Structures are given as C-alpha cells and as structure tokens.
Amino acid sequence: EVQLVETGGGLVQPGKSLKLTCATSGFTFSTAWMHWVRQSPEKRLEWIARIKDKSNNYATDYVESVKGRFTISRDDSKSSVYLQMNSLKEEDTATYYCTAAGAYWGQGTLVTVSS
Amino acid sequence: DIVMTQAPLSVSVTPGESASISCRSSKSLLHSNGITYVYWYLQKPGKSPQLLIYRMSNLASGVPDRFSGSGSETDFTLKISRVEAEDVGIYYCGQLLENPWTFGGGTKLELK
Numbered sequence: 001e002v003q004l005v006e007t008g009g010g011l012v013q014p015g016k017s018l019k020l021t022c023a024t025s026g027f028t029f030s031t032a033w034m035h036w037v038r039q040s041p042e043k044r045l046e047w048i049a050r051i052k053d054k055s056n057n058y059a060t061d062y063v064e065s066v067k068g069r070f071t072i073s074r075d076d077s078k079s080s081v082y083l084q085m086n087s088l089k090e091e092d093t094a095t096y097y098c099t100a101a102g103a104y105w106g107q108g109t110l111v112t113v114s115s
Numbered sequence: 116d117i118v119m120t121q122a123p124l125s126v127s128v129t130p131g132e133s134a135s136i137s138c139r140s141s142k143s144l145l146h147s148n149g150i151t152y153v154y155w156y157l158q159k160p161g162k163s164p165q166l167l168i169y170r171m172s173n174l175a176s177g178v179p180d181r182f183s184g185s186g187s188e189t190d191f192t193l194k195i196s197r198v199e200a201e202d203v204g205i206y207y208c209g210q211l212l213e214n215p216w217t218f219g220g221g222t223k224l225e226l227k
Contacts, residue, residue, distance in 0.1 A: 037216070045164070045207060047216035063215045097163055102154055102211050103175070105163045 002026035002104045006096060009109030012088055020083040022098030022106055029079035030054065033101050036072060036083050038094035039108070046094075051081065066092075088113045117142045117210050121219030128198045129227045136193045136222045138208035143188040144171075152212035155184055155193045158221075159204040167206075168193065200226060 008020040022034070035050045049072040052059045060072050071084040081098055088111075095108040118141040128134045138153065145151045155168040166175040168184035171191060181196045195202055203225060209218040 035216070043158075043205060043221055045209070045218040045221075047214070047218075050214060061214045102209070102216070103166050103169065105165065108163050 002100075004098050004100065004104055004106035006098055006106045006109040009096065009111045011112045011114065013115050014088060014090055014113055016088055017084070017086045018088060018111060020085070020096055020098075020109060020111075022081045022083075024079045024081070024098075024100065027100060027104065029100075030076045034072075034074060034081040035099050035102070036081075036096060037099055037105075038092075038096045038111075040094050049083065085111070090114060116215055117144075117213070117217050119208055119210055119217050119219040121206075121208055121222050123222060124220070125223040125225065127225050127227050128195075130199060131197055134195045134198055134224060136195075136206050136208075136224075138186075138191045138193070138219050140189045140191075140210055144210050144212045145188040146212060151186070151188065152210055153184075153186065153191050154209045154211055155182075156207045156209065157202070157204050158207065159201075162204075164207060195224075198224070198226070 004024045006022045012018050031053050033052050036048050048063045050061045051072045069087045074081045090113050093113045095110050097108045099105045120139045122137045144153050151171040153171045156164040158164045167178050172184045183194050185192050205221040205223050207218050207221050
C-alpha cells in the first residue's frame, strides 16, 4: 500500500522558519519525482516545488512566490522528501501536501503563519 | 503560467443521474509525445485530493468506471455516470505538462 505522511506543520510567526517532512512507502521512491503542493484556506491548489531523482541530478524547481525562501530536498535512504520554509509570510498559510508525480498524495500538514 | 478554468463552480445532481464538469486551459496541453497532460482529482470532505483521471482519459487504479475523461488540446470534460453519494466533494482539473503545475478553481458536487 502506498503511503505518504507529512509532518512538521504548525503555528509559526511571520519571518520564522519551519521544515516539513514527507515520509513515504509502498512505491519506488528513488526514481520518483516528488512535489509539494499547498492548498489555501479558500481551497485553491498551488504547486510550489519539485525535485527530480538521482539520474536527473536531483534537479529542483519552484514557483516564483517561494523562490529564495523555500528549499526542497530528499533522502532516498529514508524514502523521504523535505520542504525547508524560511522567511514565512501570512500568505504561506495553507495545508501542504507532498505528492509523487501527481499520482499519490499525502494527508497534508497545516501551516499557519500568524503573529 | 498556464491558466486552468473550470465550470461550473458547483453542480447539484440526483443520485443515479450523470454529471459533467468542464475545464479549459490557456495553452495546449498536448505534448510532442502525443500525451495530453490534463489530470482530474476529487477531494472528498476532510481528505486530500485523490487522482481520478490521468493524461486526459486514463482511469486511475481503483477508480470506478463511472468516471471518464475526454477532450481536445485545450478543452476537457470529466463525466460521472450514475452519481453516487460517495462522489460528493470538490473536483479539480490540473495541468501537469509544465512547471508550475496549475489547477482549476474546483467544482463542488453535491446531491439533490
């Protein structure tokens, strides 16, 4: 059974940092291109980052609004993908999902940025 | 970025009847490899999005064949035949052709 489990969300003040983890199982993680997608309180879906596999040099890509603030990474030995979020803004408030190529999704973790 | 526009915003369906949801992209989603990269998701209340249809017309594993996807390079349709209570939720189309992936605003399906 495929599983993706996100952790690390919570309430954080503007300007602070947070690191999300997505632990996976049930599929060949090492060859999967992994993504983070967030959903705003208004239910709008927004893709934010992608990391390719080793054969593609772990290339990363980001949506413009998070470039320079967020970093996606992965650890194939742990079948996990991460999202380091720095300089958080109130508009980053959302439920964050990891997804394997858009096919499998985790249950999400809520990030609330507020003073 | 590619803009995905869905219609209607909501649809109310009698159980057993059919429903259709439309999605339009601002750019062709047909890749040179012949694959059209439009995907359909259902987000049930309190759950994460689940894949229904991939690459315009392919049924995801475990999805009932009451669901079907069709379309052209820029206009797409999700059809649900014989709607059941478990089909309630928000339906999203998305383009996975290029980064950033983009999604429609969603269509809420409810039962009459």
